[in-house]
Amino acid sequence: MTEDIYTFAILVFTSFFTLINPVSSMPVFMTMTANLSKKRRVQTAKKATIVALITLILFAFSGQILFNFFGISVNSFRIVGGVIFFAMGWDMLQARLGSMKHTVEEEKIDAYVEDISITPLAIPMICGPGAITNAIVLMEDSHTVMHKAVLLGIITLVILLTYLIYVGGSKIIDFLGETGNKVMMRLMGLIVMVIAVEFFFSGLKPIVIDILNS
Known part of the structure; x- marks a missing residue:
C-alpha cells in the first residue's frame, strides 16, 4: 500500500510539473510584468498561482461533470487556449506587454495586475488544458482517501514551486534592464x-477528423 502511494505520488508530481512547466513559462511571466515594481510582480505571481490552484482543484472534483454538462471537450479548450496565446504572443512581438508605467494611476496598475x-x-498558461485533464483523470484514478489527499497535496506543491520560480525570475528582469526586456x-x-x-491545431485536428468520419 505504501509503495503504491509513493508510485502514485511520483506519477502525479512528474506529470503536473511537466504539464505546467513553470521554468519555460517563467520568461513569459517576466516579460508581462517587466515594468511593474517588484511588489506588483510578486502580487501578480501570487494571484495567478492561487487562481490556478483553485481552478485545478475544482476541475479535479467536478471537471468531468462540468465538461459533460456543458458539452465541452478538451480539444475545444485547446483551441481557445491557442487563440488566447496567439493574441498574447502578438502583443509581446510588438513589445506592448508590460508597458504599464509606474507613473500611471494606481487604479490602472491594479486593473492590469x-x-x-x-x-x-x-488560465491557460499555468492551468492549461493538459493540467486540467490530468487533474480530472488522476482524481478518477484515486480510489482511496489517501490517494486523493496525495493528489491535492502534490498539486499544491507544484503550484507553490511555480510561484517561487516566477518570483525568483524577477531578479533577471532587474538585471536585463528595459532594453534587454524588450528584446x-x-x-x-x-x-x-x-x-x-x-x-490550436492539436485541438482542431481531432474535431475535424470526427466531422469527416461522421
Whole structure:
C-alpha cells in the first residue's frame, strides 16, 4: 500500500510539473510584468498561482461533470487556449506587454495586475488544458482517501514551486534592464505564437477528423 502511494505520488508530481512547466513559462511571466515594481510582480505571481490552484482543484472534483454538462471537450479548450496565446504572443512581438508605467494611476496598475494574473497567466498558461485533464483523470484514478489527499497535496506543491520560480525570475528582469526586456519580450512573443499554433491545431485536428468520419 505504501509503495503504491509513493508510485502514485511520483506519477502525479512528474506529470503536473511537466504539464505546467513553470521554468519555460517563467520568461513569459517576466516579460508581462517587466515594468511593474517588484511588489506588483510578486502580487501578480501570487494571484495567478492561487487562481490556478483553485481552478485545478475544482476541475479535479467536478471537471468531468462540468465538461459533460456543458458539452465541452478538451480539444475545444485547446483551441481557445491557442487563440488566447496567439493574441498574447502578438502583443509581446510588438513589445506592448508590460508597458504599464509606474507613473500611471494606481487604479490602472491594479486593473492590469488583476487582468493578466487571471488570463493568460493563471488560465491557460499555468492551468492549461493538459493540467486540467490530468487533474480530472488522476482524481478518477484515486480510489482511496489517501490517494486523493496525495493528489491535492502534490498539486499544491507544484503550484507553490511555480510561484517561487516566477518570483525568483524577477531578479533577471532587474538585471536585463528595459532594453534587454524588450528584446526578450519579442523573442518570447515568437515562441508563444508557435506554442499557440500547436495548441490550436492539436485541438482542431481531432474535431475535424470526427466531422469527416461522421
